[in-house]
Amino acid sequence: MSVPLLSVKNLSVSFRTRSGIVRVLDDVSFSLGKGEVLGIVGESGSGKSVLSYALMGLLDETADIKADAIEFGGIDLVGTRSPLASIRGRELSMIFQSPRTALNPIMKVGKQIEDVLRRHGPVTRSNAKAAAIAALAKVRIPDPERRYHAYPFELSGGMCQRVMIAMALSCSPALLIADEPTTGLDVTTQAVVMDLMRDLVRETRMSSILITHDLALAGEYCDRIIVMHAGHMVESAPADALQARFAHPYTRGLFAATPTARTELQDLASIPGNLPDLRGELPPCRFFHRCNLREPDCETGAIALAPLGNDHSVRCRHPL
Numbered sequence: 577m578s579v580p581l582l583s584v585k586n587l588s589v590s591f592r593t594r595s596g597i598v599r600v601l602d603d604v605s606f607s608l609g610k611g612e613v614l615g616i617v618g619e620s621g622s623g624k625s626v627l628s629y630a631l632m633g634l635l636d637e638t639a640d641i642k643a644d645a646i647e648f649g650g651i652d653l654v655g656t657r658s659p660l661a662s663i664r665g666r667e668l669s670m671i672f673q674s675p676r677t678a679l680n681p682i683m684k685v686g687k688q689i690e691d692v693l694r695r696h697g698p699v700t701r702s703n704a705k706a707a708a709i710a711a712l713a714k715v716r717i718p719d720p721e722r723r724y725h726a727y728p729f730e731l732s733g734g735m736c737q738r739v740m741i742a743m744a745l746s747c748s749p750a751l752l753i754a755d756e757p758t759t760g761l762d763v764t765t766q767a768v769v770m771d772l773m774r775d776l777v778r779e780t781r782m783s784s785i786l787i788t789h790d791l792a793l794a795g796e797y798c799d800r801i802i803v804m805h806a807g808h809m810v811e812s813a814p815a816d817a818l819q820a821r822f823a824h825p826y827t828r829g830l831f832a833a834t835p836t837a838r839t840e841l842q843d844l845a846s847i848p849g850n851l852p853d854l855r856g857e858l859p860p861c862r863f864f865h866r867c868n869l870r871e872p873d874c875e876t877g878a879i880a881l882a883p884l885g886n887d888h889s890v891r892c893r894h895p896l
């Protein structure tokens with residue numbers, strides 16, 4: 577990879593809560609190249625959203641963020657909440673799940689796009705409306721002049737997500753983070769929204785991070801995939817390589833639980849057990865208690881993400 581757009585080294589995030597310290601992310605390291613689409617996959621609670629909020633600088637004061645480096649376009653973001661405010665929205669943009677709740681319900685969608693453009697983009701009061709309509713057209717919203725005046729409740733979920741995408745892309749960010757962007761949409765609309773994002777990302781050579789619990793979706797739309805379990809990166813590989821040969825028992829479990837066009841309901845298997853409680857002491861392998869391949873040595877010493885070759889790495893003492 578040439579010089580990465582984003583480089584994260586040893587990122588850890590914990591929260592101070594009344595019932596103790598919750599260690600949500602531990603030792604997360606990865607790089608993202610220009611134009612690359614990275615999928616971050618894991619079940620609910622694995623730390624995917626906390627990772628994206630940490631990158632966006634959106635975590636509240638109870639979060640303790642530690643990292644050796646978080647470099648974005650050559651700027652070191654570690655320990656700096658304020659410089660992020662100036663690049664967020666312009667260089668770094670995010671799409672959230674539940675677009676209807678992410679939009680302001682009492683403001684026309686066109687005006688909401690105008691606000692973003694005027695705050696971060698090179699538009700003036702006089703050309704902001706035309707730019708907002710152009711942004712709606714870019715995300716293939718039919719009749720954008722009319723839809724400019726619509727309120728979120730007047731649009732379908734898929735249309736609201738397109739508005740969110742229009743807002744996120746209106747300032748041509750270098751990096752787009754999409755957190756479960758198709759949650760709550762029906763399957764056909766999911767595909768339309770994902771295809772739209774893929775086309776726009778390719779057109780602009782923007783980098784993007786897709787956060788999802790759906791390994792099949794990540795396999796289809798991403799160049800590489802990071803699998804997260806209980807705040808650990810357990811496996812990282814190019815999407816094709818991961819689908820051809822996974823090495824972590826958790827990744828195997830995720831594949832077995834993921835529906836594809838060829839699987840029947842009875843073929844799907846759930847992953848036994850639950851994520852560990854992230855308060856207090858955790859074993860070196862956070863999958864230990866759920867793993868049917870565990871050995872006594874999995875409980876001793878730190879287990880680092882180890883390279884398997886060809887840009888593929890795994891955090892497991894006994895990879896498959």
Ligand SMILES: Nc1ncnc2c1ncn2[C@@H]1O[C@H](COP(=O)(O)OP(=O)(O)OP(=O)(O)O)[C@@H](O)[C@H]1O
Nearest residue numbers: 591593598600619620621622623624625626627789
């Ligand atoms: N402010 C907070 N204080 C304490 N714990 C938190 C806080 N925010 C998140 N967590 C915990 O961090 C863990 C990871 O949460 P996160 O939302 O990142 O998971 P996720 O993988 O994105 O799940 P989902 O797919 O459901 O969104 C969870 O155990 C959650 O309870």
